[in-house]
Amino acid sequence: MKTTVAVAVAAALALPALAQQTPAPSWQQGKPAALSESTLHPFAPHMTGRSAKDLPVNTLKVPAGFKVEVWADGIPEARSMAMGDKGTLFVSNRNAKNVYAVVSKGGQREVKTVLSGLDAPNGIVFSKGTLYVAERGRITRYDGIESKLDSPGEGKVVVDNLDPQRAAGHFWKYLAMGPDGKLYFNIGAPGNIVLPNYTQATITRVDPAKGVLEVVAMGVRNSVGMDFNPKTKDLWFTNHARDWLGDDSPNDTLHRVAMKSPVPHFGYPFCHQGNTLDPEYGKNRTCAEFAKPAQLLGTHIAPLGMKFYNGKMFPAEYQGNIFIAMHGSWNRTVKQGYNVMRVKIDENGKASKPMPFLTGFLQDEKADPPMWGRPVDILVMRDGSMLVSDDYNGIIYRVSYAAKAGKK
Amino acid sequence: MIRPGNATALAVAFFFSAAAGAADPNLCAACHGDNGNSSNPAVPSLAQQPAQFIATSLFMFREGNRKDDQMTPMAKPLKNAEMNELAAYFAKQPAAPPRHKSKPESVAAGPDLAKKFNCSQCHGPRLLGQQHIPRLAGQQYEYLRVQLKAFKAQTRADIDGNMTAAIQAVPAQDLETLADYLAGLEAK
Numbered sequence: 001m002k003t004t005v006a007v008a009v010a011a012a013l014a015l016p017a018l019a020q021q022t023p024a025p026s027w028q029q030g031k032p033a034a035l036s037e038s039t040l041h042p043f044a045p046h047m048t049g050r051s052a053k054d055l056p057v058n059t060l061k062v063p064a065g066f067k068v069e070v071w072a073d074g075i076p077e078a079r080s081m082a083m084g085d086k087g088t089l090f091v092s093n094r095n096a097k098n099v100y101a102v103v104s105k106g107g108q109r110e111v112k113t114v115l116s117g118l119d120a121p122n123g124i125v126f127s128k129g130t131l132y133v134a135e136r137g138r139i140t141r142y143d144g145i146e147s148k149l150d151s152p153g154e155g156k157v158v159v160d161n162l163d164p165q166r167a168a169g170h171f172w173k174y175l176a177m178g179p180d181g182k183l184y185f186n187i188g189a190p191g192n193i194v195l196p197n198y199t200q201a202t203i204t205r206v207d208p209a210k211g212v213l214e215v216v217a218m219g220v221r222n223s224v225g226m227d228f229n230p231k232t233k234d235l236w237f238t239n240h241a242r243d244w245l246g247d248d249s250p251n252d253t254l255h256r257v258a259m260k261s262p263v264p265h266f267g268y269p270f271c272h273q274g275n276t277l278d279p280e281y282g283k284n285r286t287c288a289e290f291a292k293p294a295q296l297l298g299t300h301i302a303p304l305g306m307k308f309y310n311g312k313m314f315p316a317e318y319q320g321n322i323f324i325a326m327h328g329s330w331n332r333t334v335k336q337g338y339n340v341m342r343v344k345i346d347e348n349g350k351a352s353k354p355m356p357f358l359t360g361f362l363q364d365e366k367a368d369p370p371m372w373g374r375p376v377d378i379l380v381m382r383d384g385s386m387l388v389s390d391d392y393n394g395i396i397y398r399v400s401y402a403a404k405a406g407k408k
Numbered sequence: 409m410i411r412p413g414n415a416t417a418l419a420v421a422f423f424f425s426a427a428a429g430a431a432d433p434n435l436c437a438a439c440h441g442d443n444g445n446s447s448n449p450a451v452p453s454l455a456q457q458p459a460q461f462i463a464t465s466l467f468m469f470r471e472g473n474r475k476d477d478q479m480t481p482m483a484k485p486l487k488n489a490e491m492n493e494l495a496a497y498f499a500k501q502p503a504a505p506p507r508h509k510s511k512p513e514s515v516a517a518g519p520d521l522a523k524k525f526n527c528s529q530c531h532g533p534r535l536l537g538q539q540h541i542p543r544l545a546g547q548q549y550e551y552l553r554v555q556l557k558a559f560k561a562q563t564r565a566d567i568d569g570n571m572t573a574a575i576q577a578v579p580a581q582d583l584e585t586l587a588d589y590l591a592g593l594e595a596k
Contacts, residue, residue, distance in 0.1 A: 025570065025573030025574040025576070025577065026570075028526060028529075028573075028574075038529065039528075039529060039532070039533070040529075041530040041538075041541070041570075042530075042568060042570060043539065043540075044460075044464070044539065044540035044568060045567075046460055046463065046464070047464045047467040047468070047567070048463040048466070048467050048488040048489075048491045048492050048495075049488050049492075050492070074488065076467070076488065095473070095567050095568070096467075096471050096473070097472065097473065098471070117472075168569055168573050171569075368538070368539075
């Protein structure tokens, strides 16, 4: 915000005619004049939730042999999921101030508020008895939380001051635990297409015991999903490309960073999808100087949570696949996404094109809104079944596989 | 449980009987007017507001994301399902014609300002609102002014910050013109 004011003041002083040209709002930055009549607008979740019985959940589709069912509803803006050692499912959101837990009570699933008063607590991860929560500006830890769900107390700060200027744009964070015991998270770009500062547009990690930040990847506009390949320990993450370059450009992307790699720069804001220069910021650059994405996922498809599948339930074909929740974007006249897709990784670590896995949320690609639900995060349960969160309705679905049903 | 009627009388009766549920729309009508058409310039109309917007506002009041001396305690006891019921009820009520008379210069400048500052992009070409985005056409004048200023001062926040970001570009004088223009606009 400081930057915005400074720019406006400078413009007014330098050239009176520019005083009327106020900076565009963060989600509008980079919108060309030709699209000034566009009525595309961001969607927002039903914060109060919608009951699964009022929704066309029976229109959801999974491959033969698989089954999808509603696992729990009534979880406001269900975003990221983390499973506790004792079977508590923690669920985050980014617009409320709470973290919720789904617990089993007498065979029934019950939703309860376990943490409150937080600031955009989108990122959660559970490790060795501790729940870590990434808020807008800090990461906190709640040790032994599962044995005191009714009074977890105040979180201990792992690191704070992550957003000192309360920057606009992509301020919510995803949180993952690395095989190195460090917490990995995104610091998003503060707008659609802007020059980030040194901490922004990065994947960053922190050792919870030390609280010192290390940048892992740069030039990442906004990642809201990451996981580690259980075989190679490489970090993989999803990334959202910029808006307002039309329906078919640029692609949202999947990226890989080897565990001991030097810090790659993936191009933002200069180069998109590894091969497309930005019309403004890319003028004096070349895409050759930047690291390439592992796969293009589709334009405005909004990949969020992603997980490697290593469970015992799904058939061999699905082992080691990356499952990606496509939230579906608003910035496209013909909408796509609103599904869960999978990407196969071959022996050389190459990622396949994404293939649909769970579909049916998208009803009318030209309607406003086009969908009745939006997948956000993926979690593989201990039995190998898969949970998918839907922030639009506050619902969690479970996908399971039964060999017999597959033989039809 | 949802029924139209002499809202004010019923709402007053509520305070003495406590027989009605917290989600009785007649209780809202005591301040927001019969069928959610406010006659107080400082109190917003709920009629013909998008259901998702009303429910989200109630949620934000209850959770403390949005604060108001009257609304915070009103939202406190409401469950999510009750918020959805109230929202569905008021979304169905037709908006009454606005009592506010806009200045001719606001009427002349308003449409261009609404486009220039991106109001119509989210609130719709006729500013009737959609989904989580409120109807501005015919909303109460004082309420609009106070809210627009609060967004600009960042004492009120919206979901995802789009409104906060949009209003920063609006000069104070244009903000006044927009409020005056919007308050007098028919909701159709």
